[in-house]
Amino acid sequence: MITVILSHPQMGENIGATARAMQNFGLSSLRLINPRDGWPNERANAVSSGALERMENVAVFDSLNDAVADMHYVIGTSARQRDMVKKVLSPESAAFEIAQRHDQNIAIIFGAERTGLLNDEVALCNALLTVPLNPEFSSLNLAQCVLLVLYEITKDKYAAGEPVSSVIDYGGSYPASRQEIANFLNRLERDLDAGRFFREEGLRPTMIRNIQSFFTRADITEQEVRTLHGMLSALRGNKTRNQ
Amino acid sequence: MITVILSHPQMGENIGATARAMQNFGLSSLRLINPRDGWPNERANAVSSGALERMENVAVFDSLNDAVADMHYVIGTSARQRDMVKKVLSPESAAFEIAQRHDQNIAIIFGAERTGLLNDEVALCNALLTVPLNPEFSSLNLAQCVLLVLYEITKDKYAAGEPVSSVIDYGGSYPASRQEIANFLNRLERDLDAGRFFREEGLRPTMIRNIQSFFTRADITEQEVRTLHGMLSALRGNKTRNQ
Numbered sequence: 001m002i003t004v005i006l007s008h009p010q011m012g013e014n015i016g017a018t019a020r021a022m023q024n025f026g027l028s029s030l031r032l033i034n035p036r037d038g039w040p041n042e043r044a045n046a047v048s049s050g051a052l053e054r055m056e057n058v059a060v061f062d063s064l065n066d067a068v069a070d071m072h073y074v075i076g077t078s079a080r081q082r083d084m085v086k087k088v089l090s091p092e093s094a095a096f097e098i099a100q101r102h103d104q105n106i107a108i109i110f111g112a113e114r115t116g117l118l119n120d121e122v123a124l125c126n127a128l129l130t131v132p133l134n135p136e137f138s139s140l141n142l143a144q145c146v147l148l149v150l151y152e153i154t155k156d157k158y159a160a161g162e163p164v165s166s167v168i169d170y171g172g173s174y175p176a177s178r179q180e181i182a183n184f185l186n187r188l189e190r191d192l193d194a195g196r197f198f199r200e201e202g203l204r205p206t207m208i209r210n211i212q213s214f215f216t217r218a219d220i221t222e223q224e225v226r227t228l229h230g231m232l233s234a235l236r237g238n239k240t241r242n243q
Numbered sequence: 244m245i246t247v248i249l250s251h252p253q254m255g256e257n258i259g260a261t262a263r264a265m266q267n268f269g270l271s272s273l274r275l276i277n278p279r280d281g282w283p284n285e286r287a288n289a290v291s292s293g294a295l296e297r298m299e300n301v302a303v304f305d306s307l308n309d310a311v312a313d314m315h316y317v318i319g320t321s322a323r324q325r326d327m328v329k330k331v332l333s334p335e336s337a338a339f340e341i342a343q344r345h346d347q348n349i350a351i352i353f354g355a356e357r358t359g360l361l362n363d364e365v366a367l368c369n370a371l372l373t374v375p376l377n378p379e380f381s382s383l384n385l386a387q388c389v390l391l392v393l394y395e396i397t398k399d400k401y402a403a404g405e406p407v408s409s410v411i412d413y414g415g416s417y418p419a420s421r422q423e424i425a426n427f428l429n430r431l432e433r434d435l436d437a438g439r440f441f442r443e444e445g446l447r448p449t450m451i452r453n454i455q456s457f458f459t460r461a462d463i464t465e466q467e468v469r470t471l472h473g474m475l476s477a478l479r480g481n482k483t484r485n486q
Contacts, residue, residue: 023380072418123452132398137266195477218461234438235478
């Protein structure tokens, strides 16, 4: 199921227009994080053209953490590059990603009108979604952004669809080489051995493979490998610092 | 070249929002047929956020016939079935059709807010375009309709990257919920604290965000969260086993 989350929305009109866009595309689950003017909101009702009445109750949260607690995959919308390693999806590739996860709880988050999503909010997202716009004129209001995103990710429901593209924004860092990853994983295995993590020798290859799979799936950067080494040293209480 | 034509638009705001959407997607040629409140229009200027100033002069016509005289292919937008034999395109098939005719003059016509295109106007179109919407809630205002149509027919121009298809194989496990991930990250932070990982308090928020970013990017499963907990326990030498 797809849930739309508006983080710190300022104008009731935009909440109403979001509800309207959601109903245009058959969605009913809306969550708000600290709406500036409180909730319920008269202007939201007026603008929604009856959409709010057709939907589930709108849930209001104090923090994004709480709002996404029951979600499996979280997509943040962003107009600009971030200093973080995040998968950046086009609306089409987001649609594809969501279609693959049809049995999961998916959240699509839109930031406040003036600021967009904050970096702390972006950090909680599995991926970012950017709407392709003319770089020389890319002002799009909140409700318009909601409309375009929901159109793309639901259109297969009301018509027929197709392809995908996805680019990863490495935020200035560089992807780690396989060697760097292998070095880290070797050290991790030694440290886990020292802590008697592998209780049954027969299961070791499977466990190693699963750990590898996890660390490679994340598209890890050089900087992150260094951080992980630092974390290992801290967790082992410096026992392996000088190896 | 693509020209947008608004037939008998009533509200200046919608003309301004149309101009804005056109600039969002890099289009500059707008024509009006008998705008109710005349032209130029102050409210159109206000709503356009500078888009009108960036465009060619808006041309005003008395009839659709005159407005499309130099066009090679005319697409009318319509929310409903017509009693006429017309090719009906989805936004995607319209995009394809337009791409085939890149050296032609293409017009996309939007009818008046209240009535949509009149049958006489539809008769002049080569094809109709309908945006796929929830049939039970299909009210879409004029400017929103323009936005969706222009997004679809221009998006290849601003899209990044090439077609990719990505499927995540969860290997029988289920994606972890945000709550499960948050619990793990909280424990990890405590354990890192105990190992004096955060040497400079000022850098803690950034480091936490980077760690979060890494673990959410990996599309972690429930099984993997359990494995990570086990790894932490082993690395800490059971110090945290029973927390």
